[in-house]
Amino acid sequence: MSDIPKDSALDSTLAILSDGYEFIQKRRRRYESDIFRIRLMLKPTVCIGGEEAAEVFYKPERFTRKGALPKPILWSLQDEGSVAVLDAAEHHRRKQMFMSMMTPGSIGGLSELFTDAWREAIPGWSGDKPVSLLGSINRVICKAVCTWSGVNLSENELDKRTSELAAMIDGAGTAGPRNWRGLWLRRRTEKWARALIRQVRRGGVEVAPNRPLSIIAFHEDAQGDQLSEEVAAVELLNILRPTVAIGRYVMFAGHALHVHEPDRKRLLEDDDYLTSFVQEVRRYYPFFPFAGGLVREPFKWRSHEFRKGDLVLLDLYGTNRDEAIWKNADQFNAARFLEADITPFNLIPQGGGTFDINHRCAGEWLTIEMLKQAVRMLVGEMAYKVPEQDLAIDLSRMPAQPPEGFLISDVKRSARPVMRKKSENTPG
Numbered sequence: 001m002s003d004i005p006k007d008s009a010l011d012s013t014l015a016i017l018s019d020g021y022e023f024i025q026k027r028r029r030r031y032e033s034d035i036f037r038i039r040l041m042l043k044p045t046v047c048i049g050g051e052e053a054a055e056v057f058y059k060p061e062r063f064t065r066k067g068a069l070p071k072p073i074l075w076s077l078q079d080e081g082s083v084a085v086l087d088a089a090e091h092h093r094r095k096q097m098f099m100s101m102m103t104p105g106s107i108g109g110l111s112e113l114f115t116d117a118w119r120e121a122i123p124g125w126s127g128d129k130p131v132s133l134l135g136s137i138n139r140v141i142c143k144a145v146c147t148w149s150g151v152n153l154s155e156n157e158l159d160k161r162t163s164e165l166a167a168m169i170d171g172a173g174t175a176g177p178r179n180w181r182g183l184w185l186r187r188r189t190e191k192w193a194r195a196l197i198r199q200v201r202r203g204g205v206e207v208a209p210n211r212p213l214s215i216i217a218f219h220e221d222a223q224g225d226q227l228s229e230e231v232a233a234v235e236l237l238n239i240l241r242p243t244v245a246i247g248r249y250v251m252f253a254g255h256a257l258h259v260h261e262p263d264r265k266r267l268l269e270d271d272d273y274l275t276s277f278v279q280e281v282r283r284y285y286p287f288f289p290f291a292g293g294l295v296r297e298p299f300k301w302r303s304h305e306f307r308k309g310d311l312v313l314l315d316l317y318g319t320n321r322d323e324a325i326w327k328n329a330d331q332f333n334a335a336r337f338l339e340a341d342i343t344p345f346n347l348i349p350q351g352g353g354t355f356d357i358n359h360r361c362a363g364e365w366l367t368i369e370m371l372k373q374a375v376r377m378l379v380g381e382m383a384y385k386v387p388e389q390d391l392a393i394d395l396s397r398m399p400a401q402p403p404e405g406f407l408i409s410d411v412k413r414s415a416r417p418v419m420r421k422k423s424e425n426t427p428g
């Protein structure tokens with residue numbers, strides 16, 4: 001038997017939809033406990049949060065992601081057969097494939113493509129009407145990441161792929177029409193990605209061997225077999241889709257520049273301050289509310305016996321906003337990370353633990369680097385106004401955003417190009 005608090009609701013599924021990102025955090029505060037029980041779609045579920053909970057959750061091989069997330073979310077985000085649902089040796093081998101794409105040189109190459117595509121796009125944002133930063137930047141990132149991956153797209157295809165990938169991200173946190181639209185478009189994108197893998201394997205399309213498309217198409221498992229066409233397509237989308245999702249952080253960076261007024265000059269001149277600002281954007285703004293896992297090996301924590309197959313949700317958002325870890329956790333502080341220490345378990349918007357043997361996000365270094373470059377562009381290479389609009393971020397909408405994706409107007413290119421400096425957050 002366990003004596004951890006139990007949520008009074010018969011089933012918490014509706015409460016998750018209404019409390020959104022704050023669901024676990026609110027109850028951790030209410031019960032003064034980093035662990036409590038709920039029923040999720042009638043299934044007994046344990047919610048945990050905080051730094052120690054993250055360490056428990058990311059103990060190697062303790063949890064599997066397979067079967068942990070409801071199907072519609074899995075289909076639009078994680079994908080069956082993908083690295084996210086593999087365990088142990090199979091997972092490590094596939095994860096290595098992803099991490100091999102994340103060298104400083106490779107990330108730097110993507111950042112340069114991103115900058116070029118952004119510069120090219122600025123004149124198109126300068127009409128009379130305000131433009132949504134989120135909507136505009138998605139296309140820029142999609143163009144950059146496709147080129148980087150070895151995928152050639154016509155302008156027309158670029159529009160199609162951008163809207164498909166953005167719809168998958170937008171539909172991930174809901175069970176309603178946004179989710180169905182994402183799933184419907186996903187079928188189209190998967191078909192396209194499978195055809196691409198097929199062409200590359202047959203030699204119909206030439207791709208340099210160090211490009212993600214080629215790395216994925218020719219990756220071999222421990223038995224020396226290539227990935228099935230379906231799984232290879234899914235892994236290609238596992239690069240393209242989350243990179244486009246960085247657009248949401250770019251939108252939040254724009255929001256933070258406007259609302260929290262960091263020292264703009266210092267952002268351009270002091271790389272440590274820029275890194276701190278970007279880390280604070282990742283800590284403060286909502287992205288994924290929680291990570292889910294099913295227990296593989298029974299264990300005990302805080303007097304609770306976790307049995308094989310139990311569903312556990314780790315509070316990602318609430319851990320990033322945890323007062324026990326972060327002073328004035330609910331305030332945005334651009335300089336916070338000039339002082340604060342980052343451990344593998346306290347700043348977890350993209351998961352925790354280590355990259356190679358845990359499920360921590362493969363694209364975290366890339367996200368940080370692109371976000372730094374985005375801030376350099378917003379502050380150093382663009383002049384724009386922020387028109388009257390609703391800037392509130394509704395935490396019951398998943399994924400959360402200001403309603404119009406952060407509108408900007410009177411956009412102009414400003415004179416001074418801002419060069420990327422080598423990041424301290426990339427490996428090597």
Ligand code: HEM
Binds near residue numbers: 098239245352360363
């Ligand atoms: C946009 C910002 C991003 C956020 C907020 C984010 C968040 C996450 C989270 C929460 C996980 C799951 C952690 C877990 O299950 O414990 C994850 C996994 C993953 N992410 Fe990201 N991610 C982002 C960007 C990226 C990028 C840019 C890439 C690739 C280019 C990427 C590729 C992956 C992959 C392959 C996994 C599965 C890793 C594994 O299972 O070992 N993500 N991400």
